[in-house]
Structure formats: C-alpha cells, structure tokens
Amino acid sequence: MTMRVNFTVNGRQQQADDVWEGESLLYVLRERLGLPGSKNACEQGECGSCTVRLDGVPVCSCLVAAGQVEGRDVVTVEGLADFARQRAEHGHGGRQRAEHGHGGCATGACGTPLQEARRWSAGGTDSQTGEGAELSPVQQAFIDAGAVQCGFCTPGLLVAADELLERNASPSDADIREALSGNLCRCTGYEKILDAVRLAAARQGEAV
C-alpha cells in the first residue's frame, strides 16, 4: 500500500506519490522532493538536524509521518532566506506565504522536476564576498561568526535560531541555549553558534 501526499513546501505546492505509510516528512523532503537540506543525523528526534517549520512551528521532520502533513505548510532551510525576507517585508510569514509562492503544480508532473531537484548541486555563491547569494540574517551570521564547520547540524540550527529571533528579538545567552538545546552539534562546541545568534540579533536590532 502506498499513498499520495499534497502539501506546501517553501511556498510551493508539492505532491508526492507512492509514499510508503511509514515514511517520514524528512524522507519525503529529501528523497522525493529534491530538498535534502534538512538532515538525517539521528531520525529519533534527538539531534534537531531535520528541524523544519510545520505550520510555523519548529518540529523534527523525522518524527512527522508523511501522511500527517497533508494540506499543511512546511518551511525548510532551502526556503529560509525567502521566508525571512517575506517576514521582514510583510510581518509574519508562515501560512500566508503559501498563496503567493511559486504557484501550484502547473505541469501536473508533481514533485520537483529533476532539473529543479538538481539545482542544489550546482550552487557556488561566495560566502566571503557575498556575491550571488541572498541569505537571511541568521544564515549570514552563521557564516560570519564561524558557526559552520562540517555543517550537518547547520540547517536545523538555522531554522530553530530563526524562529527564536522571531519570538525574541534580544535573547539572553541562557535563552539562546535553551532554544537551541534540541540541536546537537559535534564540531563547534557551540560557542560560535552562540556568537552567530548574538550577531544576528544585534544586526536585526540595528536594522529596526
């Protein structure tokens, strides 16, 4: 038995077919929709590397059954810059975004077309000069503060940190630690991650 699931990802209507009932949202994003940015480090809700926004709420996508996202709205790290930009422009992003995203599944060949799915393999924007990239403040701060090493925890941390700053524009260190306590990092010792969130908060404060 398999099933079909329709939902919105990063403002775009998506359809996944032949989904096995035991598949997680994470698997569908990574293997069926060409969105492998959300990471598969533990698949037991202990590391946060698969964190996405589900109807605006940060969740571990590995613990959401694919069938549970029918009709719902998901934001992944791939859509974070866009999400943050729209939030800055129109106030809160979240569900409303779905309507003015990239439109529906015009071709009928739903799921991400192969060409689209491969887009992520051909990146090449410059982290140092900023050429060619549009990043959210949190993404830029992670690069600038040296918060990225192997980077496997980064997508989940970015989604969680972005949501923290959405709720709390000037978090204390203890607030940052608590908000990110569900995201494991094995490389950095977290110090530069704290730096990055402080930096993003400070820049956000200046911009207001």
Next chain:
Amino acid sequence: MDFLRPASWEEALAAKAEHPAAVPIAGGTDIMVEINFDHRRPEHLLDLNRITELSEWEVGGESVRLGASVPYTRIMEDLRTELPGLALASHTVASPQIRNRGGVGGNLGTASPAGDAHPALLAAGAEVEAESVRGSRLIPIDAFYTGVKRNALAPDELIRAVHVKKADGPQQYAKVGTRNAMVIAVCAFGIALHPGTRTVRTGIGSAAPTPVRAEAAEEFLSAALEEGGCWDSGGAITPSVAKRFAELASGACNPIDDVRGTARYRRHAVGIMARRTLGWTWEQYRRSGRTLEGAA
C-alpha cells in the same frame, strides 16, 4: 501498513473500533522512532492530527480538561497557574521541537514508566477520559497504569483528554538525567500540596515498572503536617520529617538496573528529589499560603 486519516473524532473512534490494533499517532515522537528504527510495523497507523479538538483545553471550576494532543509547549507556557506541576514536567520533556509536537496523550498511551508527565499527573490528581464507539469513561490516574508500558485502555478506546485537578497549592517536579537538556528520565519525582484537603500527593517516574505514588510517604507527611498544625500555622517542616518523607519516597521505588542508571542510584535520587521538592513547595506555601505558579 495502512495510514488512516480520520477527519473527526467520531471517524477516529469508528476506525479504532474497526481496527482495534491500529496504532494512534499524534505528535509522532514515540511511534515514529519505532518505525524509523524498524521496531514496529503496525497494520494501521491512525493519524489524530486532523482532530483539532484534541489540541484544545478547557479550564473548568475543578479541573482542566486537557486535550490529548495539547503540545507540551502550550502546557508549560499557558497552564502554569492551573497545572504548575505538569507545566514543570512539560519543560523537562526532550527538546523544544519535541515539546511542540508531543502531548500528554502520547505519554499516557505509551505508558512508559519514563514518561515525564506521569509523576505530575499522579501528584495533581487526574482522570483519563477514554472513549470508544461504546461510550466515554473516566479512568482515575491511579488505576491507569497497569504494567510496564501497559495501561487500562480497552483495545477500541482512544484517549480524548485528561482531566487534571487545578492546583490548590504549590506543586513541584524534578527529574534526573545525565545531561542538562534533552534527556530521558533516570528517575523523576512530582509533588503537589493540596491545602484544600490537607493532603499531599506524589508521583514517581522511572523507578518502578509503572509510574507510582509514594503513598506511605504521602500518608506520613499528611499526618505529620496535621499533627503539627502546619497547614494553619505555616510552620517549618522539621529536618527529621523531611528525612522520613524522603526515605519513604525512596522506599516506594522498585527500580531496575539499566543502561541509564542503577536501581540503587534511582532509590537514592528519588529520596533527594522528594526532600528538595517538599522543601520548595512548603516554602512556597508558607510564603503565600496559596497556589503559586511553577517556575516553568
């Protein structure tokens, strides 16, 4: 495997009646781990996410009717006054991401002795609202846990809500884990003072085959408080009373050695937590003589 997606509570009950072995999935924080790691392949998964009333709560005169899927995040943020012990317990659940998905219904359904909510529910006093196509009933929390990962639900029943007594006095909750966040309980302890009835209730997690109350400790303490006129005077609890309470709480444990801790440590730690949480709640009671928010 089949994925059932009832759009209403009635549909969910009908589906559960038709497929009593169907495994309900709400927050997914237990069942998806079991599926991801190939520990479980139920014939039917019964998705409860579309049933919005499960994520709602109603504050009544005596108790809070807490929908089975109200996320822990909501409990710790919005129900601190009414359910301070459960709010504190909710704050110790796993990570922010898990607290955004998981709810008390999952803890009750799984009935693992390590579930974080149980000691708080036992201490506060609660009833589980179970429903099936046959009708609805309230199961007292003291009768709900029937064995290791077993509960009093009939195969065709689903948990609609849990009715938790509103706090009429200070409540506390403490949990030992070997990490400062995102950790499964090695053991846990909940306490609730009930000045209205001049009783004390407790709950112990992860230190027996099921969540249990430390009844001897409760009785001893209630008697000691009564005897000393403490409820009225707000007088201090003597160290010897606190010590005895801790010993009796420890004695209520029937733990095992496992990869997370030894039985001996669990007994010891439950005693320490019993003494400390008693101190915190009693201090709160003395200071204010009324219900206080937990510091969730």
Next chain:
Amino acid sequence: MAPDTRADAVPAGTPTKVTQGSQSRGGIGESTLRPDGTLKVTGEFAYSSDMWHEDMLWGQTLRSTVAHAEIRSIDISEALAVPGVHAVLTYDDLPTDTRNYGLEIQDTPVLAHRKVRHHGEPVALVAADHPETARRAAAKIRIDYAELPLITDEASATAPGAVLVHEGRDDHHIGHVPHPNIVHRQPIVRGDVARARERADVIVKGEYVFGMQDQAFLGPESGLAVPGEDGGVDLYVATQWLHSDLRQIAPVLGLPEEKVRMTLSGVGGAFGGREDISMQIHACLLALRTGRPVKMVYNRFESFFGHVHRHPAKLSYEHGATRDGKLTHLKCRIVLDGGAYASASPAVVGNASSLSVGPYAVDDVDIEAVALYTNNPPCGAMRGFGAVQACFAYEAQMDRLAAELGMDPVEFRQLNAMEQGTIMPTGQPVDSPAPVAELLRRVKARPLPPERQWETAGGEADVRALPGGLSNTTHGEGVVRGVGYAVGIKNVGFSEGFDDYSTARVRMEVVGGEPVATVHTAMAEVGQGGVTVHAQIARTELGVTRVSIHPADTRVGSAGSTSASRQTYVTGGAVKNSCELVRDKVLEIGRRRFGSHHPAWATAELLLEGGKVVTDAGEVLSDLVDVLQDEAVEVEAEWRHRPTEAFDLRTGQGNGHVQYSFAAHRAVVEVDTELGLVKVVELACAQDVGKALNPLSVVGQIQGGTTQGLGVAVMEEIIVDPRTAKVRNPSFTDYLIPTILDTPTIPVDVLELADEHAPYGLRGIGEAPTLSSTPAVLAAIRDATGLELNRTPVRPEHLTGT
C-alpha cells in the same frame, strides 16, 4: 574529458568547484570565511547521504545479532523472493580472492565468512527499490549461528586455552606479541627505573579506566555507487582518506584502481570514525552486481556499528617524585581494547606508549602498551588517538603527586614541564617550542567565573545554569564548586616511519580578466576548514584574490588522511609547495615576455602580490594578467614532512614523531554532590598553534575538541555488556553527547610560537584540546567532591556511591 551533460549522467549532489573571492588580501593569518559556507547555510551543500540518482536502488546491510559465533548456514532464498529486491549478497558472492580489508592489517572480512567476531558485523547485503523493501528482505535472511566463547578483556584474551579471535595470523606484528590475541605491543625503556625509584620521596600508584567513546559525527555513513559503462564504478562517499579507501576497495572488486573513481561527497564530521571503510565496498558490490546506482545510508543505530570507536583502556601508573617536586621515574602499563579487528590499533599503541609520560621531563621510564583482540566492538582512530587515554591517567597522577607533596598542582606541573630540548622517552629530542609551563600559567591567570553564577539578579536560581539544567533538580542545594587543571601532548602527522605525504595540483590562469588559482587536492574536508586554508595559501603565495577549490577526488594524487592533526601541515604544505612551483613557472614566463623591459626581472627577488609581479622592494614589474595572457600554468607535486623512524620493538627508542601539539585547560565545575550531577561552568583553554593560518577556524577547532573531551568526562560511553559483548546503547537516546546547555563558555588563548620545520611555522591543532579537557574536568570534580574518581566518564553513581 568533456563533462557529460545528459540529465542522467551525473548524480544529483555531485560536488562542484567552489570559487571564492576576497575583499581583503585574504591570505594566511586572516580569518577568511569558509568557501563552502553559503552552500552549507542554504542547504545546498550536498553530503554523501544527499546523493541521488534516477533509478537508484537502496542498499541495506544485515549485521550479526551476536558477538562471537560460527555461521552454520545462511539462507537468502526468502529475501531474494521479495518483490523489488534486486540482489542479495553474502561472502560467497565476493568476486575475487581478496575478501578482507584493513588499514594496516587486512583482517576484516568484507562480509562475514563462517564466523562473526563482534556484535553488528556485516553478514549480508540487499539492494532493493525502496529502503523499506530492503529492510523487509534483510529480515527474511535466515542465519544459523552457533555461539562461541567470548573474549572480552585481557584476562579472557590471554587465559590458558583462550579462543583465538583470529586464527592463523600472519601479519607483521605476530612475531613480537606475547599472545595471538594481542594485536601489537610496544615497550619503551629508558634510563634505570629501579635506581631512579630509590631517589623518590613519594610514590604514587594509580589504576585508571577510560570508557569507550564514539565519534558520534552527525552525518551518517553513506554514499552512492554508480556502475560505469567501462565495467568500473563511480563512488561518491564521505571519508577521511580517499586513496586509502581506494587501495582497499579496488582489489575486492577485482578492478584496477583507475576504474574505481572516487569523489568526496560532503562529510558530516569524522573525528577518526571515517578512517576505516564502512559502506564503500558494499555499495560498489551491489552496484556492480545489479548494474544500477546504489545508495546506502546508515541510520543512527547502524552508525554505532558502522565505524570503530575510541579504544577503552585500563592504565596502571606509578610515578615517583622527590620532596622538592621533581619527578623521578614512571612505570606504566596501558591495555587498549582493540575489539574484533585491528583497524588502527597498532598506531594507537605507538601513540599511547610514546606519549604516556605526557608533556613532562622524565629520564627513567618503563612503559608498555598493548592492544587486544577481543569480541568487543572494533576500536581505532578517534581524535587524540591513544594520547587521550594516557593524558587522563598521567594528569590524575600529577594531581595526586602534588597533593602528596603538598604542592600546588599547577606549580608541580610547571616544575616538571617539558621544554624545547627535552628528550622524549623514545630518545627523541623535542626540537621546537614546547611552552607547557606557559600554557598552564595562562589558564591559571584567567579570572574565575563569579561564584553562584546561577543566581539571577533577583536572587532566584536559574536552573539552566545549575547541575541538572532544565530538569529542575536543584535550586542550589548540594552544589559545590571545583577547579581543575590539565595539560597534554599530542603528536602531529603520521609517525613511526610512515611515508606521510600529500599531493597538490595548482593551476593559475586568467579567467574573466582576472588571475585565478585553482587548487585540486584529494584532501577530505570534513568540517575542519582545510578548503578555507588552501584558498588562503594560494592567495598568499600567488598574489591572487580569486581561488577555486576543486572537489576532492582520486583524479589527483593522495593527500593522506584528514587525521592526526596533519592536513594543514601536510596538504597545506603541499599546496604551498605547488604554489611556489607555479610561481617559478609564472616568473619564467614573465622573464620570457618582459625580461628585457626591466633588469629587476633577472636580478631581484620577485613576488606575486595583488595580482602583480613585484620586486621584494615593492616595485611593480607587470600585471599577472599580462604575464599569463592565455597561458595556464599547472603543477601537481607531492610534498613530505621530515621523515620519521620506527620505534625499536624492544626499547621503544627512535625518532618516531614529526611535531607535537600542546594544550592546557582549566575547568570550573559545579557539582550537585547529593545527586551526582555536574555542570561545567567554564572550560578555558590555552594552546600553542605555531601560526594561526585562520584564527577563527583555529578557535573553532579548539572549542570543538574541548567539548568532545567534556563529553567523555561526564556522559559519553558506549556500554558493552560484558556477558554478551553486545552494545547496549546504540542510539542518541542513550549515547549522550553534550548539548548547548551542557557546554560552558570556552575562552581560548592562542599562542603562536613558530615551529621552524613546518610550513609557516604552523602546528597541527585539531587533537590537543581533546586531550586535556577530560582530565581537567575530572580534576575539577575531584576538587569539588574529594572523591578519587579513577574512571571516565563519571556517572552520578560514582559521585553518590550508589
């Protein structure tokens, strides 16, 4: 060869060249940013588990459920009959006579042959159209095991009549080990311990136990194998050393190395755990058998069986000292549990023995280190590699000696600290700065974090800053502070006579009117920032701003392993060397074109700076664009550090090491003494890095290494049941690594005392901070509790006597 642009020719996730410019000079010494940073924060950076190919199959490994057993039979018929299954392979399907692999000793079967030697050993493989199909099929493979007696420790390994984990050993260590269940033994004897012992006023003996730590990198073992039309295979994988994998993979497949084309996919951390082969050969076998691309991704459970761990160890130490605080001698014996297969055990033994004295001057030593073969999980490389276990023991000894003598533990260490010129127990002189005493001085001089740091301004307790954290176990009750110090020594690079080299291909050409350098190496970027440093070196040496980093693959020569803190030294050295050769050629072209225009072309020392050829006096001779025009200059060259020697098998004497790295820590902890819970409040580090090529990355490495040391001090341990040799906690639920709430502030003090033998004077830095962090935390907990604590990690039971 022109790239094939057909949609199905290149798998999604194939790494591409990353080009980075710079608004500043962007050379060495600057904190330039990661060239892959944007890709990593947008989710576009493709890790090995992100690889995807149309029509790919999923590979699944079936692993043993018992630790030591004879395999009587394997029945795959039911599995093969599952719809969607394309292949099921066992040992009998291996295509050639090369059926084992291994880093140094080829003792590890690709698939178990008649016997399994540890829990979780691969027995069979399945390829199917969906991972669930593969799992269901694997579950249908019937294996009949007849269990064998277990070897689980030194006593059972060397008992009379002990079962041999490996029968018929013919490796090069068998001749000098006292028992076939010992992989390797390295004694080190120097001076006269018996006489030195007579001078001692105090003798301190200690027995120490170090638990089994896991690398716990977040990116699981994974990759994609794509069969080629030429009968070869393209393998995209996360590893630490492409060419070492290649040497092990090709013979098993029966292919020449050039037909196994390996490309490094994104690596989600390594820390030693990717030095050995995991799914590489399996994926290739399935791809070649089915003719379809095959993807394999371990889940976290399997990952705990998919790579080696840090050797658990038992260490017996005896030190003596005179009343005035000088060490007289050291006797020690270190027993490392290597588990069922050799992996890196012999080299770990070499490190443990040669660094067992620590960063101290001791002339009279009697040292022995051994690694066992047992039926426990195989152990091998992990950050710190043998030096970690020893540091835990000798630093505990230093504190006990100081206490015994009534001395301050830091002063006692400083009194015995090694310095440049000190002779190692192996007889090798330390020939570059060794600022051990200074590092200790620096961490000690730092102001302490305020007492009761957990109290809010309003006098309330913030549980997030207390032991137990969010679990709300204390509001200050039972909490006692402790402070502890430790310092360590780690070798850099491959030691003991290994031909440790790297290769770099550097190209310079004009692209879009600008000189661009392209650096192509096979270095595995595992997160450490090697790619950042390569761009910096190219800018410094070639005077360009724009640098392209070519994906790492086997189309260029070996870079050696991303381990032993060696890549910035060795592949950095190779990039520098190749850049210098490119520069010579560019100048040659310049002389050819413009030599007659200015005499300085012939007479002056010429440099490439700011896109120009300049004299050492700063006079501009030409733009690089004009020199190069449409010519491209390319050089591929190998580069080696100074050679080392093997240690003598009886005396341990020999110039075995290339360079050392030193770090010191001060740990401040608060312990809930009643519940046995620990909060590390601050973990300050001082480290000599020789030269910080990228200060931001250097500090990041030190903080990361420090945190892994913290983990094994208070929570991280793979627990193996001694009765069954089975792993009891293969999950992130029960193998705990520090969260951000467990990790304190980690102030870092970086010294830069150049090692004149190394490129730019740099020192390998990645491992040293992992060494001293653990004993510093343990010392602080001892200080807080007064307990002896001879075992790490410390559990609440140890602190509460329960």
